[in-house]
Amino acid sequence: MNPTPTALLAEDEPLLAQALRAELARAWPELAIAATVGDGASAVAQSLALKPDVLFFDIRMPGLSGLEAAAELADAWAPGTPFPALVFVTAYDQYAVQAFEAQAVDYVLKPVQAARLQKTVSKVREVLARRSPDAIDMEATLGHTMKQLRHLLEAGQPAAPTGGPLRMVQVSVGSSIRMVPVDEVVFFEAADKYVRVLTAGHEYLIRTPLKELLPQLDPNAFWQVHRGTVVRTSAIDSVLRDDQGKLSLTLHGRPEKLAVSRLYAHLFRPM
Amino acid sequence: MRNAITPLPAALRAIRLDSLDMFRHYLQTLAFSLAISAVLYFTSSPDKPYEVPMVYSLCIGTVSWAIIDFGRHLIAPSAESGWPSGLSGMVLTAFGIVGGFLAGTAAADAWFGWSSWDQSPAQLRTTWVFSLLAGVAVCYYFYTQGRSSYLHGKMQEAERQATEARLKLLETQLEPHMLFNTLANLRALIATDPAAALDMLDRMIAYLRATLGASRTAEHPLAAEFERLRDYLELISVRMGPRLRYTLDLPPELAAQPVPTLLLQPLVENSIKHGLEPKVEGGSVTVRARRQGAWLQLEVADTGVGPGGERPSGGSGFGQTQVRERLAAAYGPSATMEFIAPDDGGTRTLLTFPAKT
Numbered sequence: 001m002n003p004t005p006t007a008l009l010a011e012d013e014p015l016l017a018q019a020l021r022a023e024l025a026r027a028w029p030e031l032a033i034a035a036t037v038g039d040g041a042s043a044v045a046q047s048l049a050l051k052p053d054v055l056f057f058d059i060r061m062p063g064l065s066g067l068e069a070a071a072e073l074a075d076a077w078a079p080g081t082p083f084p085a086l087v088f089v090t091a092y093d094q095y096a097v098q099a100f101e102a103q104a105v106d107y108v109l110k111p112v113q114a115a116r117l118q119k120t121v122s123k124v125r126e127v128l129a130r131r132s133p134d135a136i137d138m139e140a141t142l143g144h145t146m147k148q149l150r151h152l153l154e155a156g157q158p159a160a161p162t163g164g165p166l167r168m169v170q171v172s173v174g175s176s177i178r179m180v181p182v183d184e185v186v187f188f189e190a191a192d193k194y195v196r197v198l199t200a201g202h203e204y205l206i207r208t209p210l211k212e213l214l215p216q217l218d219p220n221a222f223w224q225v226h227r228g229t230v231v232r233t234s235a236i237d238s239v240l241r242d243d244q245g246k247l248s249l250t251l252h253g254r255p256e257k258l259a260v261s262r263l264y265a266h267l268f269r270p271m
Numbered sequence: 272m273r274n275a276i277t278p279l280p281a282a283l284r285a286i287r288l289d290s291l292d293m294f295r296h297y298l299q300t301l302a303f304s305l306a307i308s309a310v311l312y313f314t315s316s317p318d319k320p321y322e323v324p325m326v327y328s329l330c331i332g333t334v335s336w337a338i339i340d341f342g343r344h345l346i347a348p349s350a351e352s353g354w355p356s357g358l359s360g361m362v363l364t365a366f367g368i369v370g371g372f373l374a375g376t377a378a379a380d381a382w383f384g385w386s387s388w389d390q391s392p393a394q395l396r397t398t399w400v401f402s403l404l405a406g407v408a409v410c411y412y413f414y415t416q417g418r419s420s421y422l423h424g425k426m427q428e429a430e431r432q433a434t435e436a437r438l439k440l441l442e443t444q445l446e447p448h449m450l451f452n453t454l455a456n457l458r459a460l461i462a463t464d465p466a467a468a469l470d471m472l473d474r475m476i477a478y479l480r481a482t483l484g485a486s487r488t489a490e491h492p493l494a495a496e497f498e499r500l501r502d503y504l505e506l507i508s509v510r511m512g513p514r515l516r517y518t519l520d521l522p523p524e525l526a527a528q529p530v531p532t533l534l535l536q537p538l539v540e541n542s543i544k545h546g547l548e549p550k551v552e553g554g555s556v557t558v559r560a561r562r563q564g565a566w567l568q569l570e571v572a573d574t575g576v577g578p579g580g581e582r583p584s585g586g587s588g589f590g591q592t593q594v595r596e597r598l599a600a601a602y603g604p605s606a607t608m609e610f611i612a613p614d615d616g617g618t619r620t621l622l623t624f625p626a627k628t
Contacts, residue, residue: 013511014513015456015463016459016510039551042551091451091452092452110451111454111459193577
């Protein structure tokens with residue numbers, strides 16, 4: 001732990017960011033606020049650059065949600081430095097609150113109240129004090145964070161619509177619509193406003209967001225391996241691990257190599 | 272339990288489902304029969320015992336009821352009256368009345384051990400006509416009763432749907448996330464800028480009052496509509512800060528035009544929720560009123576992520592549907608709603624309907 005602990009606040013509503021700063025100054029005077037950002041992507045970039053000890057992430061932010069930002073950050077976090085203590089801030093989010101209650105990541109409900117924040121602060125200080133510079137221990141805490149994030153992200157997923165898994169993907173090609181059987185799809189990849197649909201021989205674009213597509217797919221046939229990638233399990237040829245410990249997939253029928261984010265690395269373990 | 276899952280033929284199933292209803296009909300038929308027999312007894316044949324007209328009447332009533340009530344279930348009754356529609360209904364009724372008369376008379380004859388067909392033609396004609404009239408009257412009664420209970424049900428259903436729509440509107444406008452975030456901002460302001468907090472609180476009160484009152488008053492002037500939009504946008508501005516810019520453009524000569532209360536509110540809310548909130552750099556919302564000849568045109572436009580962007584949970588298109596329905600209810604088919612999503616992002620919604628002179 002640094003002599004003066006540092007924190008990063010991610011909150012898109014300026015007044016609430018200001019209020020959290022003020023409350024934190026009262027509850028934890030030694031804490032230095034390294035930066036305050038207003039969206040998920042900046043939260044990830046600034047956290048990587050500044051390596052603060054504590055993160056206060058709002059759940060609902062433009063760009064990436066707080067949960068997604070945390071997952072992405074954990075993914076990109078270089079091994080060897082301790083992962084920051086993560087605190088979520090939310091105004092009202094039933095899923096998150098439920099999930100938080102089941103798990104141990106701390107959270108603060110907006111509006112931030114002094115007494116509650118005091119509790120959070122002592123929890124965070126305890127976590128920071130217990131931290132050892134031992135690299136193995138660090139990997140373990142990161143693993144724990146991953147597990148919690150997975151749990152939280154799953155709790156926020158919309159329920160699968162009834163009517164069985166999707167069989168055909170309708171893609172527009174020029175002025176006509178082509179029916180692409182889901183069984184022919186090798187993987188789906190989010191691309192800006194679109195989702196790329198890749199079969200062995202073709203590539204199509206559809207406008208349905210990956211988030212909406214995912215619950216319609218058979219969870220045994222398709223796995224999410226990254227925030228923006230969903231792959232057909234039977235199309236996976238091999239799983240490679242590089243010297244950083246990161247996983248990537250090679251595929252039958254497509255030349256691409258797909259990166260597996262740490263969040264989903266648990267799917268690939270030798271039997 | 273094997274019996275429970277054996278499928279019944281459709282006709283039998285319908286009869287089974289309605290057995291209570293049919294029993295009620297039968298009791299009513301018996302009551303009618305007794306009344307008819309009493310009339311018969313006092314008007315035509317006080318010389319014979321009361322038993323005679325009563326047995327005839329009950330027998331005819333029972334057979335007629337059986338033919339018609341079972342028959343109408345076998346010939347798929349229409350939902351409106353519980354009676355087969357058109358010709359088949361008339362044929363069934365006629366068959367029920369005539370068949371009831373013939374079979375009922377035969378049954379009563381068997382009971383007393385004589386034959387009614389031996390009576391004089393004049394007497395036969397009287398009973399015939401009387402029975403026919405009574406049969407038609409009773410059938411007409413059941414027909415109108417079925418119809419009115421159908422209409423009553425329809426009315427109740429319409430009322431229930433209206434209540435549901437009102438509740439749903441309220442639910443979306445008092446969405447917990449919006450409410451709690453606004454309160455959180457208010458709390459922050461109280462400590463730092465009490466004057467701004469007061470202003471925000473006033474806006475919130477006006478917004479809540481308008482939302483809760485919207486289900487009670489049907490129309491208000493366009494100026495009031497714009498004022499409520501300003502309250503809402505001010506609340507959101509406090510929350511989003513410089514990420515939100517908005518323009519409300521209402522020409523003074525249109526200020527008094529009546530519009531359905533909070534008609535534009537769901538559209539502006541969609542622009543904020545699905546257009547600007549997810550956009551990192553924010554953007555602007557513009558609400559504009561224009562007059563084009565006899566038409567009034569209202570426009571809600573934003574520079575947000577557009578419909579292709581990510582939709583947070585709850586984006587079910589309810590707002591759009593709601594506005595379309597209210598517009599149709601207030602102005603009929605002459606009103607139009609156009610939704611435009613330019614490729615470079617953002618959305619525009621245009622409402623056009625007749626202006627009040």
